[in-house]
Amino acid sequence: MSQLRALTQWRYFNRAATLALFALVALFPFTRPPLDGFMDDCILALAYVVMALGLNIVVGFAGLLDLGYVAFYAFGAYSIGWLASDHFSSINGEEGIHVFAGEFASSLPGIHLNFLFIIVAAVLICAVAGMLIGLPTLRLRGDYIAIVTLAFGEIIGRFAVNGDEITFAEGYKLTNGRQAISPTDQIDLPFFAEFDSAFNLRPYYWFVLALVALVLFVNFRLRDSRLGRAWVAIREDEVAAASMGVPLVKTKLLAYATGGAFGGISGAFLGSYFNSVQANVFQFGFSIFILAMIILGGVGSIWGVVIGAVALSFINTRLIPDVLNEVPSKIGLDFDLTQLSFGIFGFLIVLMMVLRPEGLLPERRHKMELTEGVGVDDAIVQVKQ
C-alpha cells in the first residue's frame, strides 16, 4: 500500500516538476529584449523539438527507420507557401482569397488563410503524404525501408527545387524553386495581435512553446495508448506482434501519418517564422540532422528526444558558429567550421552509436534490447567470438 502511495506521490511530483519547468521556460523571454539573437535560437530549437518528436514516433516507437523526414518539413512549409502568401498572385482576378487573414495580408493578392487553417492543412497533407510514402514500405523491412523513404525524400526535394518548371492551370508554378516563396504571412491568431517577427519575437516563442506542450502531451498519451503499445510491439518483433493480432498495415501507416503530421506542423511554423519557403533546405542532410537529435537523446525516449533536439539545435546555432569557430585559427588551421557542421553531426552519430547506443536519456525498454541483444538476428550474433 505504501508503495502505491509512493508511486502516486512520485507521479504528482513529476507533474509538478513538468509544470514548473514549463512555467520557467515560458517566463524566460522577459529576461531578454524582444528582438534577440538568443531568442531566435530558442525558437528554432523548440521548432526542432516538435519535428524530432514526430520522427521519434516513426523511428523510436514503431522502429521504422525513416531517412526522408525532410519531406514532411517540405510539405508543411509549402502548405503555408501555397495557402498564405502571394505565390498564386493571379488567383481570383488578382484579388486573392482571404479567410480570416490578418489585416495586412487581407490587402494582398494570392491565397491567405488564417494560420490555424494552415496548421490543419499541413497536418492533413502530411498525414496523407506519410501514408503514401509508407504504403510501398509495408512489405519491406529494416534498411530497405530506410532507402525507400530516403528516395522519397530526395524526390520531393527535387520537386521543390525544380518546381518552378512545373506549371499548371493558367501558369501557376508549383514552387518558386531556389528563389523562395516570400513573403509568407505572419501568424495571426484570433484574440491576439498579429505577430511580427521583425519587431518582437516573444509571440512566436510562446506560440511554438505551446506547440511543444501540445505535441508532448499527445506524444505521452499516444505512447501509453493501445496504438503506442502496438507500435512498440511491432518494433520489438513484427512477427510476434502480428500473431498477437496487431494489424500491421494500419499500425505502421498510422505511425507514418502521425509522425508526418508533427513534421508538417513544425514545417508550417518555420515557414511563417522565416517569412519564406526556400527549396534549398529540403535536403537529405536535414533528415539526418533530425535523426541525430533522436539518437543523441535516446531513440524512443520522449524526454530524451527533447533534450537531444535542444542540444543539437544549440550546437548548430550557437556552439559551432560562435564558440568553436575560433578554434581552427588558434591552432593554425584555416577553415570555416560552420561549413563542417554536418561532419560534426556525423561524428556525433558514430560516437553515440558505438559508445552509448541507447542515447543520453534512454528509454527503459529500448535499453534492454540494445544491451542484451533481444531481437537481434541470431545468425550474426555469434560471428564475433
Next chain:
Amino acid sequence: MEAASATAPPPARRATRAGVRDLLSRYGLIAFLLLLPVYYGLQDLSDEGNLSRLGNNLFDGLSNGAIWALIALGYTLVYGIIELINFAHGDVFMIGSFVSFGLWGTLGLTLATGPLGLVVGLLITLIIAMVTCGALNVMIEKVAYRPLRNAPKLAPLITAVGFSFILQNVGILWLGGSPRSVPDLIKSQKELIEIAGISISQGDLLALAVTVPLVLLLTTFVTRSRIGKAMRATAQDPEAARLMGINVDTTISFTFLLGGLMAGAAGLIYALYQTTAWFFQGFTAGLIAFTAAVMGGIGNLQGAVLGGLIIGCIQQISDNRIGAQWTPAVVFGYLVVIMVFRPQGLLGEETREAG
C-alpha cells in the same frame, strides 16, 4: 506475411500463384526498364527517321554505367556478406576522385604530358587511389561497423550514414564546397571513331578499358580463389563458416577491401571522364550505384554490373531528354518501383530482408 495469415490456399495452388507473380514481376521489371528507351526511340524515329541520338545516349550510358557498376560491386559485395547497406561507400568513391586529383599534382601530370608519361602516371594514380580507398573502407568497417555487429541491424546503418557525412566534410576541407574542375588529361570528349552515327570518345574507351578487366578479375577472384570461397561461405552462413575454420572477421575486412579497390578505380575514371570533382559527387553516385545493385539483385556480382550499365543508360537518357536537374528524381523513382515490386532485382533471389 499477410498472405500467410489470410486463408491459406492449398500448397500447389500457392506455388503456381507465386510462380506467376515471380514471372510477372520479372518481365514487368524488364518492360519497365525498356519504357524510356523505347519511348524516346519511337520519338526519334518519327522526328528524325533514325536512331542515332538514342544510340549515342545508350553508348554514353554504357560508359557512364561502367563507373556505376564499379561502385555497385562494392555495395553488393558488402551487402552479400553482412547484409548492411554501406552508406559511406559512395563517399569512399569520392575520396578516390580526390586522391587521384591530388596525385596528378604531385606526379606533375598536366595537359602537356606526353602519352607515355600519361599512361605510366595514370597507372600509378590508379593503383594508389585503389589502395587508399580499399584501406579507407577497411578502416571504416573496423571503426564503425565491427563494434556494432551484435547490435540491432539499424545501428550500423546509422553509423554508416554518420561516416558518410564525415567523409563529405573531409572532402569540403580538401577541395572546398563547390565543384572543382580538374585537368582534362585524356581529352575525354575527343572523338576517336564514329560507327553508324554513334561517336565513341576517348573517355568512353578509357571507362570501358579500365572497368572490363577489373570486373573480370574480381569475378574470377571471388569464384576461383580460396578467400573468395571463404567470402561466399561467410555470406551464406557466418556461423557455419566459422565452424569450418574460416576467419570471419578477416574475410569481412577483405570484402570491404575489395569494394574499396573498385570504388577507388571508379573515382579515378570519374575524375578523368567528368573532369570535375566535388564533395557531394559521392552521395549521388552512391545512391545511383545502390539503385544499380538493387536492380541487378543485391548480393549478385553480375547483377550489379548489369544494373550499373542499365542505370547508366537511364541516367543518360534522362540527362539528355528530360533535363539533368530531374535525373536524381528519375533514378530514385526507379529505385522505389524496383524496391516495391521486385526487391530481389533482375538476377537475385528472394532475400529475407525483402521478404
